Amino acid sequence: MLQSLTDGIWLADTGMPGRSVAISFGVHGNERAPIDAGLRLVAELETRARRLEAGKVLLVHANPRATRDDERWSKGGVDLNRCFHADVLARAPELYEEHRAREVAAALERSGAEVLVDFHCTVEPGRPFLMQHPPVSHAPSREAFSLLRAEILLADPDLNFGGVSLDEWMSTRGRVGICYETGWMSDPANTPEAVHAEMLNLLRGMRLLAGEPIVHSNKELLQLEQVVLCEEAGFAWREGVGENLQSLPAGTVLGSYAGGREVVLDEPAVLVFPKKRPELVQLGKPLVYLGTRS
Numbered sequence: 001m002l003q004s005l006t007d008g009i010w011l012a013d014t015g016m017p018g019r020s021v022a023i024s025f026g027v028h029g030n031e032r033a034p035i036d037a038g039l040r041l042v043a044e045l046e047t048r049a050r051r052l053e054a055g056k057v058l059l060v061h062a063n064p065r066a067t068r069d070d071e072r073w074s075k076g077g078v079d080l081n082r083c084f085h086a087d088v089l090a091r092a093p094e095l096y097e098e099h100r101a102r103e104v105a106a107a108l109e110r111s112g113a114e115v116l117v118d119f120h121c122t123v124e125p126g127r128p129f130l131m132q133h134p135p136v137s138h139a140p141s142r143e144a145f146s147l148l149r150a151e152i153l154l155a156d157p158d159l160n161f162g163g164v165s166l167d168e169w170m171s172t173r174g175r176v177g178i179c180y181e182t183g184w185m186s187d188p189a190n191t192p193e194a195v196h197a198e199m200l201n202l203l204r205g206m207r208l209l210a211g212e213p214i215v216h217s218n219k220e221l222l223q224l225e226q227v228v229l230c231e232e233a234g235f236a237w238r239e240g241v242g243e244n245l246q247s248l249p250a251g252t253v254l255g256s257y258a259g260g261r262e263v264v265l266d267e268p269a270v271l272v273f274p275k276k277r278p279e280l281v282q283l284g285k286p287l288v289y290l291g292t293r294s
Contacts, residue, residue: 002045008061009107012045018055019206022113023199024104027081027120027166029066029073031185034119036192041199055208058111060104062118062166065096073097084169085162105169115144115176117202118167119195121185124276126244128190129154131161131179133171136221136294140176146217147205148180148198152245154272154291156224161289221294222270228287234258235281242274242288254288263287 002012008026025031025038042059044050061067065074073079074096083089083101093099108116129152130145132138136155145153156168163172170177182198183190205213237255241248247270248254254263272289275281 002042005107005110006103008064009103010042010045010059011056011107011111012052012059013056014052014054016054018053018208020056020058020112020114021203021206021208022058022060022108022111022116022170023202024060024062024116024118024166026064026067027062027118028079029063029068030070031119031121033121033182033185033190033192033195035061035067037195037199038119040192040196050209052203052208053210055206056111057203057208058107058113060107062104063097063100065100081166082162082164084166085164088164101166104166108170113170113175115140115178115206116167116170117144117148117178117180117199118165119199120179120181121183121190122181122244122273123185123280124242124244124274125184125187126181127152128183129181129245130219131156131167131181133157133159133168133177136219136223141171141178143205144176144178144202145219146215147202147213148178149201149214149216150180150182151216151218151220152222153219154222154224155294158224160224160227222272222291223294224272224289224291225269226290228254228263228290230275230281230283230285230287232257232259232261233283235263235287237274237276242271242276244271244274246271246274265290268292 025034080097128150131154167177167179203209204211252265256262269290274288
C-alpha cells in the first residue's frame, strides 16, 4: 500500500524483508521527463497496477511547488540541489527549498533508504550520464549504477561539487547516492516512458519488483577534478566550446571575460555542467567543472 508522508513524498512498504530504495525526481521543477515518469510510478503503486514483491520504496517529488510553476526552483526561492549541505540543513530554514530539503532528508531517514537514485535532465545538450561521490570502485554504488542505461559514470571523491546535492547527502552518510542525468531536457529521445523503464529496471535489479533486470556494466569512467569559477563579469564562451561532456586538449580557450582576459585549460579535460545560459553565469559561481578519464 502506498502511504503519503507529506506533499509529494510517498512510501510503499511491503512489510517483507528486502531492500529500501528511494527514487527522487523534480529536484528541478521543470525537468519533465523524470517528473512524469516518477508520477506514473506513484499512480501505478497507488492503484496497485504494479505491486512490490519485497522491501520498500520511497518516491520523492522533490520540488512540487517549482513543478506547479514550471520553473527550475520556486518563485523567490533557490536551487534545491544546493540545500543539502550540512550547514544549510542545520540552520533555521527561511526559503521553501530550505524547508523542503529538511522534509526530504527526514523522509529518507524514516524509510531507512539504503540506495537513492535522483533523476534529472540537463539544461544544455549532451549525453546521459551518472554522477556519484564515492570512487568508481565503490561496490554498493556499482550495483546500483549497473542497472541504469547511461554509458558514462562521473565520480567526485573529493566533493568538488560541494557536498550540496541530494545524492551527495546520501553518500556522505554511508549510503548509495547517485545522480542520473537522463539527457537534455529538450531531447525528443528523453521521454517519460524511457525514464519510467529505467526506474522499473532499478527496482527489478534491487529485487523489489518481479522480473529480470537489464545490466549495463560497461561504463566510460570519469573523475571530477576541479571547478572553474567565474572571476569577472561578462564571460562569453568561445564558439564551438561548452558542450556537456566535451573532451578538450590542454591549451583550449574556453572563452573570455568582457575585459578580454581568456580562460584557458592547463590540462586536457572533460567539461561537466558548463554554464552557458546568461542567467546561470554568475560572479563567484562555477562556470564549469572539469573531469578526467579514469
